[in-house]
Amino acid sequence: MPEVQIAQIVASEFSNGLPDCLISNPQREVNMGVKGLQLCANSIMPYLLFFGNSIADRYSTHAEQYNQNINSMGHGVDLRSKSLGNTYDARNLLSTNTIKTYEPIREIIKVPINHDKPYIWNDNEQALDEYISLVADSLTDENSSLFKAIQMTANHLLIDRHK
Structure with a gap:
Protein backbone atom coordinates (compact mmCIF):
# COMPACT_ATOMS: atom_id res chain seq x y z
CA MET A 1 0.00 0.00 0.00
CA PRO A 2 2.35 2.73 -1.20
CA GLU A 3 -0.09 5.56 -0.52
CA VAL A 4 -0.18 4.62 3.17
CA GLN A 5 3.58 4.30 3.35
CA ILE A 6 4.05 7.71 1.74
CA ALA A 7 1.45 9.26 4.08
CA GLN A 8 3.31 7.85 7.09
CA ILE A 9 6.70 9.18 6.03
CA VAL A 10 5.52 12.71 5.13
CA ALA A 11 3.82 13.27 8.49
CA SER A 12 6.33 14.47 11.08
CA GLU A 13 4.38 12.89 13.93
CA PHE A 14 5.05 9.45 12.45
CA SER A 15 8.41 9.90 10.70
CA ASN A 16 10.55 9.93 13.84
CA GLY A 17 11.97 13.42 13.45
CA LEU A 18 12.05 13.87 9.70
CA PRO A 19 10.74 17.22 8.41
CA ASP A 20 7.08 17.59 7.34
CA CYS A 21 6.55 16.35 3.77
CA LEU A 22 10.26 15.50 3.61
CA ILE A 23 11.08 19.10 2.75
CA SER A 24 14.83 19.29 2.47
CA ASN A 25 15.31 23.01 1.90
CA PRO A 26 13.35 24.90 4.56
CA GLN A 27 14.74 28.27 3.36
CA ARG A 28 12.69 28.05 0.15
CA GLU A 29 9.31 29.82 0.54
CA VAL A 30 7.28 27.29 -1.44
CA ASN A 31 8.43 23.71 -1.20
CA MET A 32 5.92 20.90 -0.79
CA GLY A 33 8.45 18.08 -0.70
CA VAL A 34 6.71 14.80 -1.50
CA LYS A 35 3.26 15.77 -0.18
CA GLY A 36 2.02 16.00 -3.79
CA LEU A 37 3.19 12.44 -4.41
CA GLN A 38 1.28 11.30 -1.32
CA LEU A 39 -1.92 13.05 -2.40
CA CYS A 40 -1.63 11.69 -5.93
CA ALA A 41 -0.98 8.13 -4.72
CA ASN A 42 -3.90 8.36 -2.31
CA SER A 43 -6.25 9.53 -5.05
CA ILE A 44 -5.33 6.89 -7.65
CA MET A 45 -5.16 3.83 -5.39
CA PRO A 46 -8.95 3.28 -5.32
CA TYR A 47 -8.98 3.17 -9.13
CA LEU A 48 -6.04 0.79 -9.30
CA LEU A 49 -7.58 -1.51 -6.73
CA PHE A 50 -10.99 -1.35 -8.38
CA PHE A 51 -9.73 -2.70 -11.69
CA GLY A 52 -8.24 -5.78 -10.06
CA ASN A 53 -10.49 -6.34 -7.07
CA SER A 54 -13.80 -5.40 -5.59
CA ILE A 55 -13.33 -1.96 -4.10
CA ALA A 56 -15.85 -2.68 -1.35
CA ASP A 57 -13.74 -5.33 0.35
CA ARG A 58 -10.20 -4.49 -0.78
CA TYR A 59 -9.59 -0.76 -0.32
CA SER A 60 -7.57 0.15 2.71
CA THR A 61 -8.54 2.74 5.26
CA HIS A 62 -7.81 6.30 4.12
CA ALA A 63 -4.10 7.01 4.41
CA GLU A 64 -4.57 10.21 6.38
CA GLN A 65 -5.78 8.21 9.39
CA TYR A 66 -2.25 6.84 9.89
CA ASN A 67 -3.41 3.50 11.17
CA GLN A 68 -1.29 1.19 9.06
CA ASN A 69 1.56 -0.63 10.75
CA ILE A 70 3.57 -1.64 7.68
CA ASN A 71 5.64 1.31 6.58
CA SER A 72 8.81 1.64 4.59
CA MET A 73 11.01 4.48 5.80
CA GLY A 74 13.19 4.18 2.72
Missing part, protein backbone atom coordinates in the same frame (compact mmCIF):
# COMPACT_ATOMS: atom_id res chain seq x y z
CA HIS A 75 11.77 7.30 1.12
CA GLY A 76 13.36 9.54 3.77
CA VAL A 77 16.63 7.69 4.17
CA ASP A 78 18.78 10.63 2.97
CA LEU A 79 17.15 12.97 5.48
CA ARG A 80 17.48 10.40 8.26
CA SER A 81 21.19 10.05 7.48
CA LYS A 82 21.67 13.83 7.79
CA SER A 83 19.72 13.94 11.06
CA LEU A 84 22.02 11.30 12.55
CA GLY A 85 25.30 12.60 11.17
CA ASN A 86 26.71 15.21 8.87
CA THR A 87 26.00 13.67 5.48
CA TYR A 88 23.09 12.93 3.18
CA ASP A 89 24.86 9.77 2.01
CA ALA A 90 22.49 7.15 3.42
CA ARG A 91 24.69 4.14 2.76
CA ASN A 92 25.90 4.25 6.36
CA LEU A 93 22.35 3.34 7.48
CA LEU A 94 21.62 0.61 4.95
CA SER A 95 22.30 -3.10 4.89
CA THR A 96 24.72 -4.50 2.35
CA ASN A 97 21.87 -5.84 0.21
CA THR A 98 19.94 -2.57 0.37
CA ILE A 99 23.02 -0.62 -0.73
CA LYS A 100 23.15 -2.90 -3.79
CA THR A 101 19.68 -1.56 -4.68
CA TYR A 102 20.13 2.04 -3.46
CA GLU A 103 23.20 2.75 -5.62
CA PRO A 104 21.73 1.46 -8.92
CA ILE A 105 18.52 3.44 -8.37
CA ARG A 106 20.54 6.62 -7.91
CA GLU A 107 22.46 5.80 -11.12
CA ILE A 108 19.25 5.11 -13.06
CA ILE A 109 17.58 8.39 -12.07
CA LYS A 110 20.87 10.24 -12.61
CA VAL A 111 20.92 11.75 -9.13
CA PRO A 112 24.31 10.85 -7.71
CA ILE A 113 24.72 10.28 -3.99
CA ASN A 114 25.78 13.61 -2.52
CA HIS A 115 27.08 14.26 1.00
CA ASP A 116 25.74 17.85 0.95
CA LYS A 117 22.35 17.46 -0.73
CA PRO A 118 19.57 14.86 -0.45
CA TYR A 119 17.81 13.18 -3.35
CA ILE A 120 14.98 15.74 -3.20
CA TRP A 121 16.01 19.29 -2.35
CA ASN A 122 13.61 21.65 -4.12
CA ASP A 123 10.32 20.69 -5.75
CA ASN A 124 11.25 22.14 -9.13
CA GLU A 125 14.51 20.19 -9.46
CA GLN A 126 12.99 16.85 -10.40
CA ALA A 127 9.86 15.17 -11.66
CA LEU A 128 9.17 12.11 -9.54
CA ASP A 129 7.01 10.54 -12.25
CA GLU A 130 10.04 10.42 -14.55
CA TYR A 131 12.12 8.77 -11.83
CA ILE A 132 9.39 6.24 -11.11
CA SER A 133 9.17 5.39 -14.80
CA LEU A 134 12.94 4.92 -15.11
CA VAL A 135 13.07 2.65 -12.07
CA ALA A 136 10.02 0.66 -13.21
CA ASP A 137 11.58 0.11 -16.64
CA SER A 138 14.83 -1.05 -15.01
CA LEU A 139 13.02 -3.61 -12.90
CA THR A 140 12.19 -5.62 -16.02
CA ASP A 141 15.42 -4.98 -17.93
CA GLU A 142 17.61 -8.03 -17.31
CA ASN A 143 20.71 -6.00 -18.27
CA SER A 144 20.10 -3.21 -15.74
CA SER A 145 22.16 -2.99 -12.56
CA LEU A 146 18.94 -2.70 -10.53
CA PHE A 147 17.49 -5.90 -11.98
CA LYS A 148 20.76 -7.72 -11.25
CA ALA A 149 20.91 -6.39 -7.68
CA ILE A 150 17.34 -7.43 -6.95
CA GLN A 151 17.92 -10.82 -8.56
CA MET A 152 20.99 -11.40 -6.36
CA THR A 153 19.04 -10.43 -3.24
CA ALA A 154 16.09 -12.63 -4.21
CA ASN A 155 18.40 -15.58 -4.83
CA HIS A 156 20.10 -14.98 -1.49
CA LEU A 157 16.73 -14.94 0.29
CA LEU A 158 15.67 -18.15 -1.44
CA ILE A 159 18.88 -19.88 -0.43
CA ASP A 160 18.46 -18.73 3.19
CA ARG A 161 14.86 -19.89 3.22
CA HIS A 162 15.84 -23.40 2.15
CA LYS A 163 18.56 -23.79 4.79
Whole structure:
Protein backbone atom coordinates (compact mmCIF):
# COMPACT_ATOMS: atom_id res chain seq x y z
CA MET A 1 0.00 0.00 0.00
CA PRO A 2 2.35 2.73 -1.20
CA GLU A 3 -0.09 5.56 -0.52
CA VAL A 4 -0.18 4.62 3.17
CA GLN A 5 3.58 4.30 3.35
CA ILE A 6 4.05 7.71 1.74
CA ALA A 7 1.45 9.26 4.08
CA GLN A 8 3.31 7.85 7.09
CA ILE A 9 6.70 9.18 6.03
CA VAL A 10 5.52 12.71 5.13
CA ALA A 11 3.82 13.27 8.49
CA SER A 12 6.33 14.47 11.08
CA GLU A 13 4.38 12.89 13.93
CA PHE A 14 5.05 9.45 12.45
CA SER A 15 8.41 9.90 10.70
CA ASN A 16 10.55 9.93 13.84
CA GLY A 17 11.97 13.42 13.45
CA LEU A 18 12.05 13.87 9.70
CA PRO A 19 10.74 17.22 8.41
CA ASP A 20 7.08 17.59 7.34
CA CYS A 21 6.55 16.35 3.77
CA LEU A 22 10.26 15.50 3.61
CA ILE A 23 11.08 19.10 2.75
CA SER A 24 14.83 19.29 2.47
CA ASN A 25 15.31 23.01 1.90
CA PRO A 26 13.35 24.90 4.56
CA GLN A 27 14.74 28.27 3.36
CA ARG A 28 12.69 28.05 0.15
CA GLU A 29 9.31 29.82 0.54
CA VAL A 30 7.28 27.29 -1.44
CA ASN A 31 8.43 23.71 -1.20
CA MET A 32 5.92 20.90 -0.79
CA GLY A 33 8.45 18.08 -0.70
CA VAL A 34 6.71 14.80 -1.50
CA LYS A 35 3.26 15.77 -0.18
CA GLY A 36 2.02 16.00 -3.79
CA LEU A 37 3.19 12.44 -4.41
CA GLN A 38 1.28 11.30 -1.32
CA LEU A 39 -1.92 13.05 -2.40
CA CYS A 40 -1.63 11.69 -5.93
CA ALA A 41 -0.98 8.13 -4.72
CA ASN A 42 -3.90 8.36 -2.31
CA SER A 43 -6.25 9.53 -5.05
CA ILE A 44 -5.33 6.89 -7.65
CA MET A 45 -5.16 3.83 -5.39
CA PRO A 46 -8.95 3.28 -5.32
CA TYR A 47 -8.98 3.17 -9.13
CA LEU A 48 -6.04 0.79 -9.30
CA LEU A 49 -7.58 -1.51 -6.73
CA PHE A 50 -10.99 -1.35 -8.38
CA PHE A 51 -9.73 -2.70 -11.69
CA GLY A 52 -8.24 -5.78 -10.06
CA ASN A 53 -10.49 -6.34 -7.07
CA SER A 54 -13.80 -5.40 -5.59
CA ILE A 55 -13.33 -1.96 -4.10
CA ALA A 56 -15.85 -2.68 -1.35
CA ASP A 57 -13.74 -5.33 0.35
CA ARG A 58 -10.20 -4.49 -0.78
CA TYR A 59 -9.59 -0.76 -0.32
CA SER A 60 -7.57 0.15 2.71
CA THR A 61 -8.54 2.74 5.26
CA HIS A 62 -7.81 6.30 4.12
CA ALA A 63 -4.10 7.01 4.41
CA GLU A 64 -4.57 10.21 6.38
CA GLN A 65 -5.78 8.21 9.39
CA TYR A 66 -2.25 6.84 9.89
CA ASN A 67 -3.41 3.50 11.17
CA GLN A 68 -1.29 1.19 9.06
CA ASN A 69 1.56 -0.63 10.75
CA ILE A 70 3.57 -1.64 7.68
CA ASN A 71 5.64 1.31 6.58
CA SER A 72 8.81 1.64 4.59
CA MET A 73 11.01 4.48 5.80
CA GLY A 74 13.19 4.18 2.72
CA HIS A 75 11.77 7.30 1.12
CA GLY A 76 13.36 9.54 3.77
CA VAL A 77 16.63 7.69 4.17
CA ASP A 78 18.78 10.63 2.97
CA LEU A 79 17.15 12.97 5.48
CA ARG A 80 17.48 10.40 8.26
CA SER A 81 21.19 10.05 7.48
CA LYS A 82 21.67 13.83 7.79
CA SER A 83 19.72 13.94 11.06
CA LEU A 84 22.02 11.30 12.55
CA GLY A 85 25.30 12.60 11.17
CA ASN A 86 26.71 15.21 8.87
CA THR A 87 26.00 13.67 5.48
CA TYR A 88 23.09 12.93 3.18
CA ASP A 89 24.86 9.77 2.01
CA ALA A 90 22.49 7.15 3.42
CA ARG A 91 24.69 4.14 2.76
CA ASN A 92 25.90 4.25 6.36
CA LEU A 93 22.35 3.34 7.48
CA LEU A 94 21.62 0.61 4.95
CA SER A 95 22.30 -3.10 4.89
CA THR A 96 24.72 -4.50 2.35
CA ASN A 97 21.87 -5.84 0.21
CA THR A 98 19.94 -2.57 0.37
CA ILE A 99 23.02 -0.62 -0.73
CA LYS A 100 23.15 -2.90 -3.79
CA THR A 101 19.68 -1.56 -4.68
CA TYR A 102 20.13 2.04 -3.46
CA GLU A 103 23.20 2.75 -5.62
CA PRO A 104 21.73 1.46 -8.92
CA ILE A 105 18.52 3.44 -8.37
CA ARG A 106 20.54 6.62 -7.91
CA GLU A 107 22.46 5.80 -11.12
CA ILE A 108 19.25 5.11 -13.06
CA ILE A 109 17.58 8.39 -12.07
CA LYS A 110 20.87 10.24 -12.61
CA VAL A 111 20.92 11.75 -9.13
CA PRO A 112 24.31 10.85 -7.71
CA ILE A 113 24.72 10.28 -3.99
CA ASN A 114 25.78 13.61 -2.52
CA HIS A 115 27.08 14.26 1.00
CA ASP A 116 25.74 17.85 0.95
CA LYS A 117 22.35 17.46 -0.73
CA PRO A 118 19.57 14.86 -0.45
CA TYR A 119 17.81 13.18 -3.35
CA ILE A 120 14.98 15.74 -3.20
CA TRP A 121 16.01 19.29 -2.35
CA ASN A 122 13.61 21.65 -4.12
CA ASP A 123 10.32 20.69 -5.75
CA ASN A 124 11.25 22.14 -9.13
CA GLU A 125 14.51 20.19 -9.46
CA GLN A 126 12.99 16.85 -10.40
CA ALA A 127 9.86 15.17 -11.66
CA LEU A 128 9.17 12.11 -9.54
CA ASP A 129 7.01 10.54 -12.25
CA GLU A 130 10.04 10.42 -14.55
CA TYR A 131 12.12 8.77 -11.83
CA ILE A 132 9.39 6.24 -11.11
CA SER A 133 9.17 5.39 -14.80
CA LEU A 134 12.94 4.92 -15.11
CA VAL A 135 13.07 2.65 -12.07
CA ALA A 136 10.02 0.66 -13.21
CA ASP A 137 11.58 0.11 -16.64
CA SER A 138 14.83 -1.05 -15.01
CA LEU A 139 13.02 -3.61 -12.90
CA THR A 140 12.19 -5.62 -16.02
CA ASP A 141 15.42 -4.98 -17.93
CA GLU A 142 17.61 -8.03 -17.31
CA ASN A 143 20.71 -6.00 -18.27
CA SER A 144 20.10 -3.21 -15.74
CA SER A 145 22.16 -2.99 -12.56
CA LEU A 146 18.94 -2.70 -10.53
CA PHE A 147 17.49 -5.90 -11.98
CA LYS A 148 20.76 -7.72 -11.25
CA ALA A 149 20.91 -6.39 -7.68
CA ILE A 150 17.34 -7.43 -6.95
CA GLN A 151 17.92 -10.82 -8.56
CA MET A 152 20.99 -11.40 -6.36
CA THR A 153 19.04 -10.43 -3.24
CA ALA A 154 16.09 -12.63 -4.21
CA ASN A 155 18.40 -15.58 -4.83
CA HIS A 156 20.10 -14.98 -1.49
CA LEU A 157 16.73 -14.94 0.29
CA LEU A 158 15.67 -18.15 -1.44
CA ILE A 159 18.88 -19.88 -0.43
CA ASP A 160 18.46 -18.73 3.19
CA ARG A 161 14.86 -19.89 3.22
CA HIS A 162 15.84 -23.40 2.15
CA LYS A 163 18.56 -23.79 4.79
